[in-house]
Amino acid sequence: MSNDSIVQGFDLEKDDSLKINLHVRDEALVLYLTGYIDTYNSNLFQKRIVKAVNAGFNKLIFQCGGLNYVSSTGIGSFTAFLKLVKGKNGDLVLIDVQPKVFEVFQLLGFSKFFNIKRNLDEAIEFFSNTGSSAAEKTIFPKIFKCPICSKKLKASKSGRFRCSECKTILAIDKTGQVFLG
Structure with a gap:
């Protein structure tokens, strides 16, 4: 299934520095991230995710196994997504976060605001149990x-x-x- 069949127009704009593949599991949108998020590509990253939320997805799971760098601007993007989906009675979960990426979240004090799980099954369970x-x-x-x-x-x-x-x-x-x- 292509990204555009899940979220219409999702792949109209792309950036080779951050590849995003979409998959729907239960009622959540799983976003497989590969590459990096920094000042230069965070605006496009935000546009694409907002498009997914506006398409009706308010439970987001970011699979970060292929994400090798996130700048403070990238962390700001995740914070904006969290605020956006919380306003629509949703939430987001980060899974398979690489140690150096996780450290950026921790150093900036954001790790306590995000639901960070080890794998997709834990993320799905989180949404099944409405968080806790x-x-x-x-x-x-x-x-x-x-x-x-x-x-x-x-x-x-x-x-x-x-x-x-x-x-x-x-x-x-x-x-x-x-x-x-």
């Missing part, structure tokens, strides 16, 4: 101490983040268990 289970809602927000520096931290949901004091990368699972990395 009843058990997770009773655990979060969770206050705990950083295992490295003992700084008191608060996690509003499961995921990965960076300690504000020692900058250690931490992960917290749905049960509230804290891990390094």
Whole structure:
């Protein structure tokens, strides 16, 4: 199935620096990203994604396995998409985020705003469960101490983040268990 058969006119404008392939899974639009997002191509990236949202997709899954660089402008694009789909009772999930791309999200403090999952099945499950289970809602927000520096931290949901004091990368699972990395 071609991109244009999923979102009419999606491929009218393209950029070789960022390839986007569309796939529909359940009620979500999966966007396979290959290349990079920077100041020069972020405007076209935004236009194409807005076209998909305007076509009725408010559950977006960005498959980032082939995304090798995202600038702060690119992060701004993802933030704009999140605001756009939240306004339409939707959400977005990032999956298979490469470590150096994830680090940009963390360094800029945006990793806590995005739903970042390991794979497509977890992303689909996220949308099936409307974001979190009843058990997770009773655990979060969770206050705990950083295992490295003992700084008191608060996690509003499961995921990965960076300690504000020692900058250690931490992960917290749905049960509230804290891990390094």
